[in-house]
Amino acid sequence: MVEAPVIGVDIKPHKGVWLKVVWNEGTIPWDPYYIDRGVVRTITDDIRRALAELVRDAMSNSSRFSSQLLKEVANEGRRLYRALFRREFGEQDPAEVQQWLEARSERDRIMFRVEDRIHVPWGLIYDRDPAALPETGPGTNAGPYEDFWCLKYQLSTVYFLVRPRGLGRPFPSDDLLMLPVVNRRVFDRTSGCLRGPEQIVLGRIRAFKDPVYRSSDLFRRWQESRDDIGLLYFYCHANGERIELAPDDEITVQRLKEELDPKSGRAGKPVCIVFLNGCATASGAPDGGFLEATGSRGFCGFIGTETKVPDVFAMRFGLAFLHDFLYRGQTVVEVMDYLRRRHWPLGLIYGTYCYPLLHVQLPEEREPPEDHFVENLSCADLGTEQLDAIMIRT
Amino acid sequence: MSVRIATWPKTPYKGLSVYGPDDIPLFASRDDDVYRCAEVLGLSTTRVLILHGSTGCGKSSFLRAGLIPFLEGEGFFFRKEKAIENKPKALFVRSTDVPLMTLAEELFRFIEADFVLQRPVGPKTLSLAAAKLGFDTREAFLGNVGTEPDLMVKSLEKIAEILPRTLVLVIDQGEEVLTLKPGPEGDVYRDQFFGLIKGFSRVAFDLKLLIALRTEYYGRFEDEVLSRGASAAQVRYYRLRDLSREGIIAAIERPTSTAEIPGYGVPRDHYKFRFAKGVPERIADNLMKRTVPGGRLPVLQIVCERLYNKTRHDGHGAEWEITESEYASLGGVEGQIRAYFTDVLAEWASQNGLKEWQIEKEIERWRDLLCELTVSQADGTATAVLRREQELLDQASALAIKLDFKATMDYLEHDERRIVRRVDVVDVASGQRVNCYSLAHEALALFLRHWKSVRQEARNEAESRTRAIERFLLWFGILVTGTAAVFTVVWVTSGYADPALKTLTIVSALYGLIALAESWLIKRFGLDPRIFLVLHIFLENYLRLLKRILTRLEWFLGQRAKKS
Numbered sequence: 017m018v019e020a021p022v023i024g025v026d027i028k029p030h031k032g033v034w035l036k037v038v039w040n041e042g043t044i045p046w047d048p049y050y051i052d053r054g055v056v057r058t059i060t061d062d063i064r065r066a067l068a069e070l071v072r073d074a075m076s077n078s079s080r081f082s083s084q085l086l087k088e089v090a091n092e093g094r095r096l097y098r099a100l101f102r103r104e105f106g107e108q109d110p111a112e113v114q115q116w117l118e119a120r121s122e123r124d125r126i127m128f129r130v131e132d133r134i135h136v137p138w139g140l141i142y143d144r145d146p147a148a149l150p151e152t153g154p155g156t157n158a159g160p161y162e163d164f165w166c167l168k169y170q171l172s173t174v175y176f177l178v179r180p181r182g183l184g185r186p187f188p189s190d191d192l193l194m195l196p197v198v199n200r201r202v203f204d205r206t207s208g209c210l211r212g213p214e215q216i217v218l219g220r221i222r223a224f225k226d227p228v229y230r231s232s233d234l235f236r237r238w239q240e241s242r243d244d245i246g247l248l249y250f251y252c253h254a255n256g257e258r259i260e261l262a263p264d265d266e267i268t269v270q271r272l273k274e275e276l277d278p279k280s281g282r283a284g285k286p287v288c289i290v291f292l293n294g295c296a297t298a299s300g301a302p303d304g305g306f307l308e309a310t311g312s313r314g315f316c317g318f319i320g321t322e323t324k325v326p327d328v329f330a331m332r333f334g335l336a337f338l339h340d341f342l343y344r345g346q347t348v349v350e351v352m353d354y355l356r357r358r359h360w361p362l363g364l365i366y367g368t369y370c371y372p373l374l375h376v377q378l379p380e381e382r383e384p385p386e387d388h389f390v391e392n393l394s395c396a397d398l399g400t401e402q403l404d405a406i407m408i409r410t
Numbered sequence: 411m412s413v414r415i416a417t418w419p420k421t422p423y424k425g426l427s428v429y430g431p432d433d434i435p436l437f438a439s440r441d442d443d444v445y446r447c448a449e450v451l452g453l454s455t456t457r458v459l460i461l462h463g464s465t466g467c468g469k470s471s472f473l474r475a476g477l478i479p480f481l482e483g484e485g486f487f488f489r490k491e492k493a494i495e496n497k498p499k500a501l502f503v504r505s506t507d508v509p510l511m512t513l514a515e516e517l518f519r520f521i522e523a524d525f526v527l528q529r530p531v532g533p534k535t536l537s538l539a540a541a542k543l544g545f546d547t548r549e550a551f552l553g554n555v556g557t558e559p560d561l562m563v564k565s566l567e568k569i570a571e572i573l574p575r576t577l578v579l580v581i582d583q584g585e586e587v588l589t590l591k592p593g594p595e596g597d598v599y600r601d602q603f604f605g606l607i608k609g610f611s612r613v614a615f616d617l618k619l620l621i622a623l624r625t626e627y628y629g630r631f632e633d634e635v636l637s638r639g640a641s642a643a644q645v646r647y648y649r650l651r652d653l654s655r656e657g658i659i660a661a662i663e664r665p666t667s668t669a670e671i672p673g674y675g676v677p678r679d680h681y682k683f684r685f686a687k688g689v690p691e692r693i694a695d696n697l698m699k700r701t702v703p704g705g706r707l708p709v710l711q712i713v714c715e716r717l718y719n720k721t722r723h724d725g726h727g728a729e730w731e732i733t734e735s736e737y738a739s740l741g742g743v744e745g746q747i748r749a750y751f752t753d754v755l756a757e758w759a760s761q762n763g764l765k766e767w768q769i770e771k772e773i774e775r776w777r778d779l780l781c782e783l784t785v786s787q788a789d790g791t792a793t794a795v796l797r798r799e800q801e802l803l804d805q806a807s808a809l810a811i812k813l814d815f816k817a818t819m820d821y822l823e824h825d826e827r828r829i830v831r832r833v834d835v836v837d838v839a840s841g842q843r844v845n846c847y848s849l850a851h852e853a854l855a856l857f858l859r860h861w862k863s864v865r866q867e868a869r870n871e872a873e874s875r876t877r878a879i880e881r882f883l884l885w886f887g888i889l890v891t892g893t894a895a896v897f898t899v900v901w902v903t904s905g906y907a908d909p910a911l912k913t914l915t916i917v918s919a920l921y922g923l924i925a926l927a928e929s930w931l932i933k934r935f936g937l938d939p940r941i942f943l944v945l946h947i948f949l950e951n952y953l954r955l956l957k958r959i960l961t962r963l964e965w966f967l968g969q970r971a972k973k974s
Binding site for chain 2: 107116
C-alpha cells in the first residue's frame, strides 16, 4: 500500500454565515479565505437531489443509467467546485490554491476536516466542464467521470476533533469484532435476493450468524464488548438523523452518541469504524448528524450514503465492502475507491466520512480471497424499496 | 512545525519547577487526561474551556508538557514567548485583578508583530493590524479594547480571521479576578472579564479561550459566568484530578523506567539510577496518607529531587540505587516545602558571603518579606497576590534584609528554583506597565501563610506572657510599696525604731519601686521581661561580690589600723 501525500482542507464555521477554508500540504497551511455557507448548503441539497434522481430513475428504468442524469450530478458538482473556490473575503486568493492543486501530479489523498453541521458531499465535486461528458450511453463506465473528486483523489471527510487514539493501529484480523445491526424484515428479504457467490460471502462473515435486531440488544452488547468491537455495521432504514431497526425501534443521533460513548475504554485498542448502510445517512441534520456522533471517543467516523439507496443494491454493496475490507487487507479509502469504480455509478451514493487508512492486518501467509463481486452491482437487481426512514414521529 | 531534537531533560525531577515541552519524556500519568481534555476543547461547540484543579495537582505542567504539545500536534496554535536559551514556550496571560486590560496588553504586543506564515509555496507575512480596530497606539488600544468586552471580542475575531490555525489563548490563575480585589473596587473589572466570556461564547469564530484556575474557586467562577448570560453550551469545564496512588508511583518511577520512550530512548540508561523495591510505593503511601498543604505533586517532586541530588554519583557511569534508609533520612514528606525554601535561600546566602549564624535570621526576614505575596481568604485558603516591586523593596528595607533584593529575586525567579515570578501588570490609572512579583507556586503561598500563622501564634503567646508578667510586677510593686508605706507610718507614728523593721521597710520600698519601674518599662517600651530577670541575677551576684569586696577591704583597713 503506497501512501499518497495528504492534502488537508479545514472547513470551519465563521459567525454562522461563512465557512473558513484553509488548505494544507501535510501540516503546512495556506492562509484562510471565506466562502458563503448558504450557497454551499444550497448546492449540497441540489447535488443530493440530482443523485437521488439518478437513483430513482435507475430503479424505475430498465435501461439505466441516463448519462444525462449523471451529467446533472456533474453539473452540480461543478457548482460546488466553484463555490469552494469563490472567496467572499480573506487574504488568500483561492486561484493560487487552485493552481497549486492542479499542478500536482500525484493522485493525492485529500482529507476534508469539517467542524460544521452542514455535511457536504465533497467527494461529488466535479472540477472540469461537464459539457464534455457524454450525453448518451449507459453511463456504467467510470472512465469518463474521473474528474469527480471521489475518483480523482483518495478523498475522505472527517469531523474536526482531535485524532482518535489508536488510529495508527491496524485491526488484528482475527480479533476484529464486527457487530452487525440490521432491520430484520429488510435483511431477511434482501439476503434472499443474493446470488450464490454473494451468499458465500455472507456465510463467511461470522458476525452475520448472530446479528442484532433491536436497539436494546445493540446497547447491551456494546456495553459488554465495547473495548473490542472494531466495526459497527448498520443495515436498516435511516436518514440523516436517525436509524430505524423496526417500526417501533429507532435510534436518533443523540441516543447513539450517548449510548455508544466508550468513556474510558479502548486504551491501546484500534478505533471503531461505523458503516451506516441506510438512506442519506451522510446528509446530516440541523442539530448534528452522524459525522459528529461517530467522530469522537474511540470512533473514527463512518461510511454512509449521500441520498436514498435501493435496498438490494445496498445489501450487496455493503457485503462487497465488508468482503474487501475484512479479507483483503486494503485500507478503507482503497476499498471505497475500487468499489465506486467497479459499481459505477451507484457507487457514488457512498461517501467516506472516516479516517481513510484504517485496515485489517492480514497474516502474511494468507491468500486474498476470490472476488465474488465482479459484476457491476449497479446493473444487477437493485431492489424495489429504498432504505429511507419511513416512520413519522409526532 | 520545526523538527525537535530529542534530548533528555537535565534532571529527572523538577522540584517546584514546571514541566515544559522539553520534559515530555518524563511527564507521566496524564495521557488520559490530555486526550480527554483535548477532546473537550476540540469540540466545535466549545468556545471557552475552564480547566480547574486543586492546588498542586499539576495544572501548569499538564498544560505545558501535556495538553499544549498534544494540541499543537493536532493543528492548534498557541502564542509563544521567548524563554531562556531561545526556546519558545507557550505564553500564558496571567489573569491579575484587571484581566481584560492584561489580555489587551498581550494582544497588542501580538498584533504589533507581523506573523510569518510558512505556506506550501513559501513564507508570507500576515499583518494582524486589522485587529487593532483603528486603535493604533498602545494607550488607545488598552483604553478601549482593554475596557470594553465587545471590542475585545471583535479584536479576537479579526485575529481568528487572519490566522489559519485555531488560536487558543491561555489565561492562567483565573481565580485572581475573584481574589485580588474581592470588594466593590474589583467589580468593574470582573464585569469586564465575565462580559468578555459572555460575548465570546455567543459568537462562533476560530479561536478558543482556555482559563486555568483552582478548583476552590470553580463554583464561584461558574456562577459568575452563567449568571452574566454566557452561553452554557459553549462554556465547558474540565477538572484535573489529583493523581492516584498508581499515578504517583508511575511519576516517581518514570526516570528509572526500562521501557523505551519513542524518540528518546530508555530513561534508566540515561539517568542511571533506580529505587530499591518498595521505595516508590512507600513515598506514594506517605503522600496519600496525609493532607499535604500545597498538594502532593510539589512535595513528590521535591522529595525525589532531593533524593536524587543527595545520592547521585557523578562521573562514574555506574547505576546506583536509592534505598529506603536514604528516603527515611529526609525526614518524611511533611516539611519538605519548608526545607526546599530554606535550602534555596541558604545556598544563595552562602554564595553571597553570609556567615552561618547570619543565614538563619536572613531566611526569617525573607520569609517575612515573601509573606507579603500571600493573602488569606475568608474561606481559610491562602492565595498568592501580586505586589509591586517598589513595595517589596520598601518592605525589604524595613526588614533590614542584607542580601541584594533584585539579585535575590532574580535568583528565586529562575526556572530551577521557581519561588517567585515576575509579572508585568498594567496600572489602570496611568496605563503604564509596572513590575510586580508573585509567588511562582501556590504551594508556597500555603506554606508561607501557615508559617506566618504559626509564628503569629507564637508571638501572641509571648505577648500574653509579657502582659501577665507586667501585670504581676505592677501588683507586686503596689503591694510591696504599700506594705513599706504602712511600715513607715507605723514606725513614724509609734516611735518604734527597731533597726530590723527599718531595714525591712527600706528594702520593701526598694523592691516595690523596682517592680513598678520594671512594669512601666515593659509596658512603655515593650521590653522583654527576661531582660530584668537577667538584670536581677546580675545585680544580685554583683552586690554579693561587692559585699565580699567591702568586707575584705574593711578587714584589710582594720588590720592596717591595728598595725599602725
